[in-house]
Amino acid sequence: MWLSPVLLLLSFTGCLSIQGPALVRGPEQGSVTVRCGYSSRWQTNRKWWCRGANWSTCRILIRSTGSEKETKVGRFSIRDNHKNNSFQVTMEMLRQNDTDTYWCGIEKFGTDRGTRIRVTVYSVGKDTMSTSKQLSSSTMDSSEDMVSSDLQKRTHYMLLVFLKVPALVILAGVILWLKRSTQKVPEEQWRHTLGSDLDSELLAKDISP
Structure with missing residues (x-):
């Protein structure tokens, strides 16, 4: 849509003169506060809150x-x-039909300044239900995590008692047996060598005149 230079200038200066949030939300039966800022030159001008697209x-x-x-x-x-350099508007006891387009405005000589704001009123029941669902879901997840953690601990203890401990005992027995076998072998070899030496000495005595 084509706009004349004058309208474009008015729109541009209006945007610079006053600013506000594009969207605000409030609960049904609750309240919502909108804060709009303006340039210092408009401090003493009257401000207003307007409804309509x-x-x-x-x-x-x-x-x-x-x-x-x-x-x-x-x-x-x-x-x-x-x-x-700001003013705030509060809407109380919100209703579903309060959802609409509103304007923060500055009253002045000639064309007023304003900025558009969308106000949305949401149902508390729906939000509460969704919140409770999220909470119950998170509770179920946490309880499932606790159960799985307990199962893991019990499985670990079972493995420790029935597998790991006997395995350690068997391993210790094998190590002790190996140590004893390594100690017996040199002793048997020494006895065998000593017996051979004695036999050779006796044989030599028998042969000698």
């Missing part, structure tokens, strides 16, 4: 007084903060 036809729900005093109308309140 169309900027030119949106319905103003609440206005500030130009001071920092909070203004409250029904479920809506608005408060300006000159020190921080």
